[in-house]
Amino acid sequence: MDERNPTSTEVEELTLALLHCRGEVARLREREHLFSTLVDSLNAVLWALDWYNHRVIYVSPAYERIFGRSAALLLADYQEWRNSIYPDDLDYAADSLAKVLETGAVETREYRIIRGDGQLRWLNDKCFIGREGEAGDPHIIVGIAEDITEKKQLEGELHRLATTDVLTQSSNRRHFFECALREFEHARQFATPLAFLLLDIDDFKQINDRYGHQMGDQVLQRLAQCGASILRRGDLFGRIGGEEFAALFPGCEPTLAQQIAERLQREVKRLGFSHQGKAFAITVSQGLTSLEPDDQSLDALFARADAAMYVAKRQGKNQIVRG
Ligand code: GH3
Ligand code: MG
Ligand code: MG
Numbered sequence: 001m002d003e004r005n006p007t008s009t010e011v012e013e014l015t016l017a018l019l020h021c022r023g024e025v026a027r028l029r030e031r032e033h034l035f036s037t038l039v040d041s042l043n044a045v046l047w048a049l050d051w052y053n054h055r056v057i058y059v060s061p062a063y064e065r066i067f068g069r070s071a072a073l074l075l076a077d078y079q080e081w082r083n084s085i086y087p088d089d090l091d092y093a094a095d096s097l098a099k100v101l102e103t104g105a106v107e108t109r110e111y112r113i114i115r116g117d118g119q120l121r122w123l124n125d126k127c128f129i130g131r132e133g134e135a136g137d138p139h140i141i142v143g144i145a146e147d148i149t150e151k152k153q154l155e156g157e158l159h160r161l162a163t164t165d166v167l168t169q170s171s172n173r174r175h176f177f178e179c180a181l182r183e184f185e186h187a188r189q190f191a192t193p194l195a196f197l198l199l200d201i202d203d204f205k206q207i208n209d210r211y212g213h214q215m216g217d218q219v220l221q222r223l224a225q226c227g228a229s230i231l232r233r234g235d236l237f238g239r240i241g242g243e244e245f246a247a248l249f250p251g252c253e254p255t256l257a258q259q260i261a262e263r264l265q266r267e268v269k270r271l272g273f274s275h276q277g278k279a280f281a282i283t284v285s286q287g288l289t290s291l292e293p294d295d296q297s298l299d300a301l302f303a304r305a306d307a308a309m310y311v312a313k314r315q316g317k318n319q320i321v322r323g
Contacts, residue, residue, distance in 0.1 A: 044146040048130060051101070051139050054078045066123075066147050068116035086112035086120060093125075100127045100141055110148065122152040165239040167217060168224035176238025176246060177298070183236065183250045184298040187291055194291040195249040195257030196301040198309045199227070199264070202283045202317040204243040211275040219273060219282060226267050230260065246305075254290040254322075261288050261320045283318035285309055 006014070039046060039060045045067070046060040056074050063071050067084055074080045085093050089111035096109045107126045115121060123145045130140035163175035171179070180196075187194035201207075201223065208216040220243065227237045227245055236248040249257050268284050287309030289301055308323030315321070 044144050047143050047145065049141045049143070051141050056081060057140070066115075066121070066145070067113060068119070070116075084113050084115075086114055088112075097127060097141070100129060104129050120149075121147055122149045124148045165224075168221050168239050170224045170228065170245070171236065171238035173238060173240040176236060176240055176248075179236050180246075180248045181298050183248055184291070184301070187250060188295075192251050193253050194301075195252045195254060195260075196289050196291075196298075196305050197247040197249070197257070197261055198240075198287040198302075198305040199245045199247070199284050200286075200309055200313070201243040202285055202313075204282075207280075207282065211273075211280070215273070215275050222271050222273070223268060223282070223284075226271060227264065230264055230267060232260075257288060257290060258320070258322070261286050265318075265320060285312035285317045286320040287312060287323055288320055289323040 039062075042060065042062060043066075044060075045063045046058070047056060047063070048058040049055070050057050055078055059071050059074060061071075063069070063074065069080065069084060074084075082090065082094075093109070093111045096106055096111075100106045105126070105128045109123075109125045109127070111123060111125065113121050113123055125143055125145040127141055127143035130142040163171060165172045170176075183194060186192070201219070204216065204219070207219055220239070224237075224239060224245070227247065231237055231247070232249070232252075234250055235252075236246075236250075238246055240246045247260075249260065252260070265284065265286065269281060271282065273280050273282070287305040287307070289304040289308060291301060295301060304323035308321040311323075312319050312321040
């Protein structure tokens with residue numbers, strides 16, 4: 001064994017190496033600090049998953065904030081990830097995650113989770129293949145999950161505003177006809193019955209003139225509620241003009257459509273209004289028609305119902321006419 005004392009050159013080299021190591025440790029510590037500051041301030045969960053061993057190997061601190069669940073539990077048990085996903089979305093979340101193995105990146109995953117406190121939240125969870133395994137197989141998947149609940153709520157609200165009539169909360173004209181067109185095409189394709197109804201309040205202008213515009217607005221609101229209340233599941237109802245409404249009854253034979261229209265006619269008459277102690281009621285005229293084999297477009301039904309309603313008005317209003 002060499003027991004000689006190190007030469008001064010060797011001591012110098014060792015000292016330099018030691019100083020270099022210290023510098024490296026300090027530099028790594030600084031980077032580690034920077035990295036955790038970045039990850040902590042990010043309002044999204046960074047995660048890494050060992051695909052073949054079904055193990056979550058890393059989640060950033062935002063996990064506990066966003067999921068309201070323990071990160072330690074998730075790291076210990078992969079089942080915890082499955083538990084946190086809204087059951088209806090679990091298949092989608094698992095399938096879209098598996099897809100990353102084929103595509104390398106999946107950037108459009110959106111699904112719901114159930115927080116530890118039971119709250120439902122929407123996530124956008126992008127994932128990527130992290131690094132190559134020894135056999136060349138990808139085995140680490142990394143991802144970034146962002147809470148998009150507020151964005152989803154805003155989208156829902158925008159959709160509601162774009163499709164409903166502000167005064168009556170019924171579908172607006174554009175949305176009603178968009179949905180009606182889909183039902184028309186479906187009925188044509190599968191040769192199923194379809195009924196179309198137009199409804200116009202009688203002498204509505206007089207209501208405004210006698211009782212004021214605000215009362216007129218109330219009449220429109222009550223009429224829309226009444227229309228909505230007699231609809232069956234899958235029926236459409238919308239305000240398509242000032243005091244004009246339309247309804248579409250998919251799968252509805254002409255006799256049933258007639259019965260629905262008659263019921264609506266009775267219910268509207270039963271709506272009671274009062275203005276400065278004076279009670280009044282309203283009536284409506286309806287034009288009703290059903291899909292015929294020659295109808296090439298929704299317009300054909302609309303035109304027939306409109307013509308029928310015109311006849312109802314001319315014959316004295318407060319009645320249903322079939323077209
Ligand atoms: P008819 O029996 O022939 O249908 O006569 P009508 O008076 O009901 O029909 P007309 O088309 O002459 O008048 C409709 C009135 O509806 C005119 C318009 O000022 C009023 N109107 C349209 N939109 C609204 C609304 O949002 N609120 C109120 N209060 N009135 C409205
Ligand atoms: Mg009218
Ligand atoms: Mg009108």
